[in-house]
Amino acid sequence: MSAAAIDVRDVSMWYGAFQALSEVSLSVKQGGITALVGPSGCGKSTLLKCFNRMHERAGNTRITGRIEILGHDVLAASVSVHELRRHVGLVFQRPNPLPLSVLENVTLSASLFERWSKEELHARAKDALQRVELWDALKDRLGTNALSLSLEQQQRLCIARLLPLKPSVLLMDEPCSALDSRSTQAIEELLRSLRGEYTSLVVTHSMAQARRLADDCAFMLMGRLVEAGPTEQLFTSANDPRTRDYLAGRFG
């Protein structure tokens, strides 16, 4: 049993006067894939954003409780959000590559933090692109604008651009919701291949995807974490009746 990669203890979070998270506690196993499910507006994206402190950009927010990633307190005042974000990567719902070339997209993150030689950057980009199986398709088109790629390729690129920073955690907010079923399968395959190396936390609206993909599963409802556990156990014998109903597709 490996240690927890993310440890959330009694986290509550407010947008202004609106409480979006209420006393959420959750422990995410290292190296596995954990699915986060729940109806729209229950606070899944909000919880993810707290992990790399993107929620602070929303302006008037307040957060209490404790979030530890790999044993380090994320919410501490001394934490640099820039350093935090290089270790905790985020993939958005809609693929959002930057309007730069494919190569620049992959090398941008690394070059934000350190000066690299051209060869070193190129090598890292190649590693990352090979990792997400884009290299063979794009190795002759590294200079093309990333926005001209197919959506699936764009989403692969969005995962690839995190890798040169060697992150420990990958947060994915509905990474397949803009993709068709074939591309969804391909991205799932990719996530599976990253298992072990990276800790992935995947928000999804698809129960089937959660079941196919995730080692563990967590169910949220109206800002609260209702139940979390190994996927099979949650799907077959959840303790809470609300979890059973939701996972069986009876509401949400």
Place this chain on the structure above:
Amino acid sequence: MFEATEKTRGRVGRSHVMSLALGLLTVLLAAPTLIVLAVLVYRGAPALSLDFLLSPPRAGMTAGGIFPAIVGTFYLVGLSLLVSVPLGVMGAVYLTEYARPGRLLDFVHLAIVNLAGVPSIVHALFGVGAFVVFMRLGTSILAASLTLAVMNLPIVIAATRESLLAVPYSFRQASWALGASRAQTVWHIVLPNALPGILTGVVFAVSRAAGETAPILFTGVAFYLPSLPNNVFDQCMALSMHLFTITTQVVGVPESYPAATALVLIALVLSANAVSVVLRSRHRKNRRW
């Protein structure tokens, strides 16, 4: 079942009439510009020569050329852009990327928009008070350029702000999520994508700086100077001012001179425009949003 009915035929007919009318209107709108240009070329052509461009006015401005005025306009436009573009762009970046949204920001924004509409003669009076008198710059190229810069600042800010806001928020989010700071995001992502819009603002600023007479009249431009300026504390001549002078203040100027001077002024502004068009189209080629 897919054949046109009486009704759809009427609709198609009406839409043809409409597009014809709009097409005619477009031609009519372009006509004044073309006519003005044609008249200027027709009347100014006899005076246009290399000598006209490269020699100073002679014989009480009734002969010679317009060289000092061209040089002066370059000084004024260049120096004023050197101030208004960096300041304006930085101001707009602060307003859109850093400042907290709220009443104060709305108020500042409103003030800037209104400032852009202030008549240039008012800027002239401000320039006299602030630069010529208070800062003791005297009537000089520097004072005149600063006055032009102040006049153009709200335009540059407004144009930059518009184009910054047009850059999708998701680009910023993506960049922040990679660990980029606000400054890195602005520098690597937002500004490059806002460049075309900023350029449009700059070209407009060029036209205004080159064309306005009022702001430079009291602050640093002379009717006639026998020699070129040595430094920014000298006065200079300017095309817009010179045009005004030889049209209304001097008797015995050849008929072709004002038209030729106006042509040169227009050519300068149009070439600034052309440069920006080229830059923009080159930029658009690798843009996909």
